[in-house]
């Protein structure tokens with residue numbers, strides 16, 4: 001047993017997998033464990049997961065990380081929770097049973113509900129109060145869908161028997177054995193029901209969605225002690241739960257982007273670029289979202305966000321759907337065997353397109369096929385699509401913020417791919433900076449928890465810990481870059497025309 005040393009544990013419940021990571025005071029990983037999570041696709045464009053499988057995976061990785069690191073539960077100073085955002089769970093407060101599978105953020109099954117709200121002229125109210133758009137991505141219409149489709153659910157919700165939560169709420173409710181039904185500002189700001197200026201659930205929006213307020217969790221800051229893990233879970237006398245943030249905001253925190261104008265891009269299942277805009281929310285003219293970066297020290301700070309729905313999941317599709325590769329890492333090996341895609345473009349709009357297009361209807365497409373195209377070109381084109389989508393987002397970000405980025409901090413499972421990171425830098429014409437600890441989402445959640453329990457002193461101390469591993473420098477001539485990117489724009493246009 002490591003002697004009396006204490007640690008912070010982060011639980012990172014992502015779309016693809018659940019991780020528990022145990023960090024020491026230097027922000028280094030002392031132990032970790034990971035489990036993949038299944039996704040179900042009951043109809044085209046629908047994505048669901050099993051909320052109980054998610055909960056069990058969390059228990060499993062917590063126990064494994066402790067055992068693997070030979071660390072006792074009472075050495076854990078606090079737990080920080082970070083989660084795939086927007087994914088919606090509705091469960092019975094008496095039995096703890098979900099009434100429907102979790103509807104995943106990527107799912108388009110509420111496209112009709114969104115169309116109705118837009119046709120009825122309500123979009124401006126949602127935009128003005130939540131900083132979001134009326135799109136199936138966000139939780140509000142997913143809750144409405146469950147209440148509309150599960151027999152008896154609406155009546156049960158009105159009686160106060162059903163609870164709603166994003167994954168953070170669901171996990172904390174389970175970890176505290178039903179004692180705490182809470183969320184934090186960052187997760188609340190992704191629901192389409194939370195007024196990000198007044199910092200409260202919005203009655204008018206709840207009315208428009210037909211959602212009873214009694215279902216909703218209490219909204220708390222992102223860094224405070226909320227409660228302890230329940231005794232029956234065998235984590236000693238209970239570990240304090242002390243940090244919560246949606247995974248993209250946690251990554252912004254873990255990347256130490258504490259100054260206005262600093263930005264990061266996380267390449268996981270999807271790809272999300274967030275720029276810190278300080279205490280001032282910026283309203284986008286180019287399809288970016290205004291969102292809460294974190295609530296800490298008695299106030300909130302805001303961020304501008306560009307959301308790409310399909311990033312790493314395109315690589316999983318190459319592996320599981322197309323069976324072109326055996327592991328995600330193979331994508332780099334194959335792509336490196338050719339020097340270009342020879343004009344092939346893959347538009348991975350499997351669930352529509354996010355920033356800047358916000359188009360639920362478009363589906364994926366491939367362009368430029370000839371008899372000479374091999375799987376190497378195809379794989380390379382799928383990888384390059386991640387970089388093009390990021391360029392679309394960065395352009396919107398620079399136009400809205402008026403800030404030209406001098407570097408982009410990156411993280412997430414996909415950034416292990418050096419070929420893609422180099423291509424990304426070539427496309428953006430800025431250095432792409434990969435930190436030593438690539439698990440910045442987990443690290444951000446750990447920092448939020450550790451600040452609440454006094455494990456770390458303040459953000460200045462954390463800022464010192466961030467360390468660069470590799471900086472990918474732009475190295476492509478302008479005409480080549482313009483030619484490639486304009487091909488992408490044409491491909492997106494053509495995919496959108498095919499509906």
Ligand SMILES: Nc1ncnc2c1ncn2[C@@H]1O[C@H](COP(=O)(O)OP(=O)(O)O)[C@@H](O)[C@H]1O
Pocket residue numbers: 014015016017267268269270311312313314315316328329330331332412413414415416417
């Ligand atoms: N070397 C690689 N090249 C490209 N993609 C990769 C590589 N390694 C992992 N990935 C992708 O990264 C994703 C997992 O990233 P992660 O940050 O764990 O996602 P999430 O937080 O959404 O669960 C998977 O979709 C996987 O396909």
Ligand SMILES: O=P(O)(O)OC[C@H](O)CO
Pocket residue numbers: 014015016083084085086105246247248267268269270271
């Ligand atoms: O699972 P990730 O890491 O791609 O993140 C999902 C986002 O939180 C969705 O908004």
